Structure formats: C-alpha cells, structure tokens
Amino acid sequence: MLELNKGADILATVGGITGLQEANDLLERVLDDANRRKLEPITNSDALIKIANAIRICEPDSVFINSGSEDDVQWIREHALLKGEEKKLAKPGHTIHFDLPQDQARLVNQTCYIINEEEKINSLAKSLLRQDAIDYVRQYVVGIMRGMTMMIGFYSRGPIGAEAAVPAIEMSSSAYVLHSAELLYRNCYDQFDSEARRATVFFTNLHSQGKNRPEDVPNARILMDRSWLTTFSTYCTYAGNTLLMKKGNHRFCVDYATYYKKEEQLSEHMFITGLNGPGGRKTFFAGAAPSGCGKTTTAMVGTDFIGDDLAQIWIAADGSIRAINPEKGIFGIVEDVNREGDPYLMDCLRGDGTEVIWSNVLIDDQGVPHWVGNGEPIPPRGINFQGEWFPGKTDANGKAVPMSHKNSRCTLRASAIANHNTVASEDPAGVPIKVFTYSGRDSDTMPPVWAARSMDEGVVIGASIVSQATATEVGVSGVRRQPWANAPFIPGSLADYMAAQFAFFNSAKISAAGRPVLAGLNYFLTHENRGGKGSGLLGEKQDVKAWLGWLERFANGDVTGIETPIGHLPRYEDLKELFAGIGKQYPRSLYDQQFSLYIDNIIHRIDLQAEAYGKEENTPARLFEIYRRQKAELTALKEAHGPIVTPEQLLS
Structure with missing residues (x-):
C-alpha cells in the first residue's frame, strides 16, 4: 500500500x-x-x-x-x-x-x-x-x-x-x-x-x-x-x-x-498516436514497449502523433477512455532513425527551425551531428561520447567504438513534428483511446500482431511482455520479463498494480462504445527462429503501418480475426490489402512464417510467467486461470496439428 x-x-x-x-x-x-x-x-x-x-x-x-x-x-x-x-x-x-x-x-x-x-x-x-x-x-x-x-x-x-x-x-x-x-x-x-x-x-x-x-x-x-x-x-x-x-x-x-485512483486512472509507459481509417475515421492508440523496442517509431507512424513515451489515462464521464501525454516534447533515441523509417522526425533533425538538444552523438568538424543507422555517409572524423573518433577506432579492450552511443538522444518539442496533432495534444479533455498495444523484443515466440479475446486476456498480454535488455539501462543484460513495459516504474507490488489493471479495464464505467481492444505487437521475429536462414528480422519498419492498420479495422468492426488460444490473428487477405496500401507485396509464405503458432515456445513462455508470478504475494487468481486455459487450448492444438500450427490449420 x-x-x-x-x-x-x-x-x-x-x-x-x-x-x-x-x-x-x-x-x-x-x-x-x-x-x-x-x-x-x-x-x-x-x-x-x-x-x-x-x-x-x-x-x-x-x-x-x-x-x-x-x-x-x-x-x-x-x-x-x-x-x-x-x-x-x-x-x-x-x-x-x-x-x-x-x-x-x-x-x-x-x-x-x-x-x-x-x-x-x-x-x-x-x-x-x-x-x-x-x-x-x-x-x-x-x-x-x-x-x-x-x-x-x-x-x-x-x-x-x-x-x-x-x-x-x-x-x-x-x-x-x-x-x-x-x-x-x-x-x-x-x-x-x-x-x-x-x-x-x-x-x-x-x-x-x-x-x-x-x-x-x-x-x-x-x-x-x-x-x-x-x-x-x-x-x-x-x-x-x-x-x-x-x-x-x-x-x-x-x-x-x-x-x-483505482478503477479511475492508469499511468502507463505508453505512446499515444492516432491513425486514419476508412472514410476519414480517426482511431487513437496507446501502446507499451520497453525503451529501445520501437515505441517512438510506432508512435510516429500515426497520422495524429500525440506522444512517444508516457500516458496518463482515465475513464471520462461519457464512458470513453481518455489519455493525455504528460510531456509536450520528445527525448528520443536516435540510433536507426532515418528517412525510411522516421521521415517526420528526420525533417526536424536535418531541417531548419527546430530547437534540438543532442546528446552523445558524433559531431563532425563542421558542427553537424551523426549517429549510427542514420542512412547517411559516415564522416572521416569527429568528437563523440568517448572523445576523438574515426572509423575503426577501438577501445582499450580492442572493441570497436561506435560512431554514437546506442542510447544517444535528441530532445525537441513534439509540435515541431509534421504529423503531431498539437491541438488534440494540448486539449485537457484528452483523446479517446480505442486500442491498447503491448510489445517487447521477442525473436522466437509471438506473432507480429494479435488481439485479445477479452479484457482479462488483454491485461494478461500486458503482464506477459518479455524483452531483451537495451542500451537504456546500465548494468543490465539478457532477456528479462517486462510486465506492461512499466515494471521498472511500478513502486508498489506487481500484484496490486495488476489488480488495478483488471479493475480498470473491466470497469462498468466504460461504455460499450468506449470498450477498447487490447493487443500484442512484436516486430522482432527473426528468420532463423521461423524456419528461415540468417538472423535478420522477419519484417521492416514500414510494416508497422500494416499491423496498426489491421488493429484499427478490427477495433472498428471492419474485419474479423482467426480465433486462437492467444487471441485473434489477422486473416491473410486483410493484411495483403493493407501491405498493398503501403506499396509492398505480402507473400503467403511470409504470412505463414509470421503467424504460425509455435506451440512449445508459447507454452514455455506461459510456464515462465506463471512461475515468476507465483512468487509474487497476492497475484490475482485471474492471471493463473487465463494461463491455465490458454495452455490447455494450446496443448489440444498441438495434439491435433503438431508443434507448429499454421493459420490455415487454425481456420480448418
């Protein structure tokens, strides 16, 4: 307490x-x-x-x-x-x-x-x-x-x-x-x-x-x-x-x-962004992801960007769930920010008229900042977070010194970004959130996107995030549990916080129209973990538009999903259309790689989480009930189809 x-x-x-x-x-x-x-x-x-x-x-x-x-x-x-x-x-x-x-x-x-x-x-x-x-x-x-x-x-x-x-x-x-x-x-x-x-x-x-x-x-x-x-x-x-x-x-x-403020408010480590849907409809998302796991990129994909890091959330008098960004600016990681994935942010960083504080990037002899993954030519020399730098420089242990620190940042006002909806961002009434997403760095288990079958299962998606440690944390390594991507910022017991999540999303104060979709996202599946070759990611930054686009349509009833023990998966035809909208082909073989259920991996994940939460005093029983039900359904699927179950088998 x-x-x-x-x-x-x-x-x-x-x-x-x-x-x-x-x-x-x-x-x-x-x-x-x-x-x-x-x-x-x-x-x-x-x-x-x-x-x-x-x-x-x-x-x-x-x-x-x-x-x-x-x-x-x-x-x-x-x-x-x-x-x-x-x-x-x-x-x-x-x-x-x-x-x-x-x-x-x-x-x-x-x-x-x-x-x-x-x-x-x-x-x-x-x-x-x-x-x-x-x-x-x-x-x-x-x-x-x-x-x-x-x-x-x-x-x-x-x-x-x-x-x-x-x-x-x-x-x-x-x-x-x-x-x-x-x-x-x-x-x-x-x-x-x-x-x-x-x-x-x-x-x-x-x-x-x-x-x-x-x-x-x-x-x-x-x-x-x-x-x-x-x-x-x-x-x-x-x-x-x-x-x-x-x-x-x-x-x-x-x-x-x-x-x-139980059953009234939540305070989350989430982006807030709006996405235009068919007929000019606008749907607002809030999404949790540990630092360094694509949260800013996801936020920027929206047509109405509000914030990339934090969200204050409450149930309004009209039964809608509303959110504000407690910040008005961005303290964003710049590694891998480039024209392809982050055009709006790049316009601010490379254009004129935006006040920017850079930290721990390389500064060349012309006073221009450079960073790893910017898609631009590498300068021959400069000053960075360890002093003088040149390509091929190594530290005392012979390890290559990167051009910029992995946690290099840029600080700027969000209103400078072209897709920022400054009017909505400054409105004390907040924006109505229709979709909540939860994601981490997961190379081998969960699909790119799935939607919970119920509010309780959605809370469990948030509770079950795992992620590789990132450069935002000193002295941390390996793969760790990251409940709600908020665990480092939860002072009280996880059990109390989880109970507050169940209470909030099941509140009778939320109207039928205001009831949100809770979903999982995962951008980090690799070829080698899905039957392919090489350690590269099984997708690209721009694919985020397709995943969010499907959730926007699902939340508004335009499409249906394939029901599975972990939630609803997108149908191939719906994704193929969304990928075409961003100028990409989406072969059926890639869909099968991304959305087949690797049953043993998912059950192992459930066991890991159940064991960890079993050590927490007073963890709500509802969590373990959902884990048991999902595990039983997954086991039945494995008995019917084997350890890897394709979307086609799920449909049959």
Missing part, C-alpha cells in the same frame, strides 16, 4: 525548516530582488517550505526562478553554454550535450525507492530505508551546490487542467536539465497554485550533478520518496536520471493511480 506523508519528510528533516514564516525569511535573505519578485505568484505554503529546505541543504551561491518567459528561458540556454553543459552546433537552435561515459543510461542499480520500515515494494525494484536515505542526503547532498546557481521551474505533467495532470517543481544546478524541461514540459509558473489545488498533490524534484566527475558516479543515486512525492538525484547528468519529472514522477503517478 501507499500512505502519503508517512515517515519523516527528508527535505524538512535535513533542511530543518518546518514553517512558512521561517521559509519566507530564508527566501528573503537568499533571493535577489528580481527573483524574489518572480517567486511572489507562488503562495502554496508546502511548495515554499520545500523550496526553502532545498536551498538550505544544497547551499547554492544564487537562485534563479524560471518564470517561463522568453527572457528566462534564453537565460537558461545561455547559462548552459556558459557552463559548458551544451555547445552550439552548425544549425541554429541545435546544441550538443555529452554525458560522462559512465552515465549515459538509467543507473538501474543506483535507483531506489525510499521506504518506511516494514513497507513492501515491487519485487523487481530496489529500496532504501528512510533513515538510510536521510543519512545519504546529509553526507552527499548538503552543500552540493556551493559555487553554483540553483534553477527552479514550475511545470505541469499534462495539459493544464486535465483530469490526470499533476504539477511539479524542478530544482537543479544543471542548466541542461532546465533547458530540457522547457522543451519537454508545460511551464505552469503562473498557474502552479491553482493546479496544485485542483490535483490536490504536486511533485518535488531536486537534482545536482555535483562537480560532474567520473569518480563521483559510483556515489550517484536516484532516490524516490513515494510517501512525500519527492525525488533526489545526485552526481549524474543523463536526462533519464536527472530530468526527474520524467520517469521519477511517472513512478509517483503509477503509485497514485494504483492506490488512490
């Missing part, structure tokens, strides 16, 4: 300020006249006390309040250049930021939830007792901003006024972090008080990179106090660890939805 405001508030315990008058006295002493005036619209006493304590703990030389005005945002841009956190590139509005080599992805093993005694959390997560967290803050955070400026911004995670939007405070000594925040979030400085009243909660985030030295990274921590909705990040600069409104605050939203 989650109990808010339980245990000692670490900011107040270490900072020592507990009352508004004492907070105001400190702010009066520390802020200069201009910044004192800028802080006047913030009257929320809890916010002012937290800000005052953060200042007392970190001891910055000065404090800059970011009102979101163009002058303030420009000051942040220039401060990032002055400090060397960013450097200008050839294209106006483009800058490069390099993280330390040891800090270029989520520091999974140094990320912890702060918990109270005897409090249980997600079995896949790390925890730190509250007293130990207090000790860490006292040892490492006190005085960490001496000689620096603390920058403070006020933001909304979602369109201002939206049902599931939550305001947040971001405090950091990094201008790069504040610059990124301005591209990724809605500045709500002048509406922070009213938004905090509406939402009844707000998030507090405190970050400092310290002196930004490799030797400090082992002491880096990303700590999330779920009781007090406060995050601490120290000794790191990678935005996934430092831009705490992203995954740090997403964790709080997951907690809040699970324990305080």
